[in-house]
Amino acid sequence: MPFDPELGLSRYLAGEDRYDKARYRRCGRSGLKLPLISLGLWQNFGDDRPLATSRAILRRAFDLGITHFDLANNYGPPYGSAEINFGRIFAEDFAPYRDELVISTKAGYDMWAGPYGEWGSRKYVLASLDQSLRRMGLECVDIFYSHRFDPDTPLEETMGALDTAVRQGKARYVGISSYGPRRTEEAATLLRDLGTPLLIHQPSYSMINRWIEEELLDVLAREGIGAIVFSPLGQGLLTDKYLHGIPDDSRVRRGLHFSETLVTDENISRVRALSEVAARRGQSLAQLAIAWVLRDERVTSALLGASSVAQLEQNVAALERLDFDPSELEEIDRYAVEGGINIWEQSSSA
Ligand SMILES: NC(=O)c1ccc[n+]([C@@H]2O[C@H](COP(=O)([O-])OP(=O)(O)OC[C@H]3O[C@@H](n4cnc5c(N)ncnc54)[C@H](OP(=O)(O)O)[C@@H]3O)[C@@H](O)[C@H]2O)c1
Numbered sequence: 001m002p003f004d005p006e007l008g009l010s011r012y013l014a015g016e017d018r019y020d021k022a023r024y025r026r027c028g029r030s031g032l033k034l035p036l037i038s039l040g041l042w043q044n045f046g047d048d049r050p051l052a053t054s055r056a057i058l059r060r061a062f063d064l065g066i067t068h069f070d071l072a073n074n075y076g077p078p079y080g081s082a083e084i085n086f087g088r089i090f091a092e093d094f095a096p097y098r099d100e101l102v103i104s105t106k107a108g109y110d111m112w113a114g115p116y117g118e119w120g121s122r123k124y125v126l127a128s129l130d131q132s133l134r135r136m137g138l139e140c141v142d143i144f145y146s147h148r149f150d151p152d153t154p155l156e157e158t159m160g161a162l163d164t165a166v167r168q169g170k171a172r173y174v175g176i177s178s179y180g181p182r183r184t185e186e187a188a189t190l191l192r193d194l195g196t197p198l199l200i201h202q203p204s205y206s207m208i209n210r211w212i213e214e215e216l217l218d219v220l221a222r223e224g225i226g227a228i229v230f231s232p233l234g235q236g237l238l239t240d241k242y243l244h245g246i247p248d249d250s251r252v253r254r255g256l257h258f259s260e261t262l263v264t265d266e267n268i269s270r271v272r273a274l275s276e277v278a279a280r281r282g283q284s285l286a287q288l289a290i291a292w293v294l295r296d297e298r299v300t301s302a303l304l305g306a307s308s309v310a311q312l313e314q315n316v317a318a319l320e321r322l323d324f325d326p327s328e329l330e331e332i333d334r335y336a337v338e339g340g341i342n343i344w345e346q347s348s349s350a
Pocket of ligand 1: 240
């Protein structure tokens with residue numbers, strides 16, 4: 001890579017073979033395709049992490065054909081810093097590739113002080129998008145999400161704000177995250193009537209958090225909405241990370257949204273059994289966990305996180321073995337049971 005004295009670092013040139021092995025799925029009944037694996041910037045891209053590591057993960061992801069980066073207003077820490085850091089890396093590395101990328105952000109959770117800094121009001125949602133665009137240095141995002149269902153704001157108002165974002169040219173598509181099946185149907189109807197189809201739903205889903213199988217996936221298929229499932233590795237629990245205690249370099253120890261209380265003996269014994277299934281398939285547990293969420297064609301993309309390039313590379317190699325035979329799925333079902341890790345349930349059960 002050529003050194004750029006103005007940047008003080010080597011200039012990024014995307015790998016020419018980046019699309020050779022990459023695979024994409026159509027997002028619902030839309031024209032947009034997403035990579036089977038997408039990269040989320042919830043953690044590992046804030047000011048608490050070295051910018052060089054964040055940059056290396058993003059560069060490697062794009063070189064591996066990952067064309068979708070997912071953000072939200074309050075990703076960090078501190079809030080907003082993931083968007084600022086992404087904006088800087090985007091300007092320095094990815095600007096020439098803007099139209100090869102699908103960049104998303106969201107508003108809904110706690111962002112700024114006072115009554116207009118969270119939930120689903122038009123006031124908050126549209127102001128937050130303006131702030132996100134400024135932080136990232138973008139004219140528009142590809143997907144703008146309502147991050148959670150707001151029980152106190154009329155859904156018409158929140159969906160109306162998403163529609164406005166598209167009409168203002170600040171978002172190309174809209175999505176919702178962690179909405180339950182009924183609220184998803186209502187949101188889809190409202191948006192259809194407004195003329196801005198609901199592109200995508202972003203729910204949590206993994207081998208130990210299977211709530212979307214009950215009803216949501218049927219609703220999405222019927223409505224033609226894509227599904228990008230987040231935390232398919234259960235924030236790291238469905239990897240070999242916690243098999244021998246809690247390491248210092250872990251999300252649990254960093255104390256950000258992943259409590260030690262979720263690493264229960266029961267969960268670890270299931271994880272151990274699942275890692276044996278993975279080994280028989282010639283995969284790591286992380287690779288099995290990713291292949292498993294993608295076994296259902298209604299799932300457009302697995303949205304995962306990575307704290308290093310090595311993790312990312314291991315995870316992308318999951319795509320080499322996506323097939324399952326029925327006996328494997330049966331065995332997995334014995335251990336792939338509710339693990340009490342769905343910390344986003346309040347929104348989806350509202
Ligand atoms: N819409 C929402 O409300 C919502 C909520 C949560 C997440 N999301 C989205 O989903 C994205 C992914 O969420 P997530 O980070 O929780 O997903 P995840 O993929 O389940 O967990 C990622 C974490 O697992 C560990 N890990 C990953 N690969 C590994 C490997 N091969 N071996 C060992 N450990 C590995 C790393 O943790 P360590 O740091 O411990 O190494 C990594 O940070 C977020 O960035 C965000 O975009 C959305």
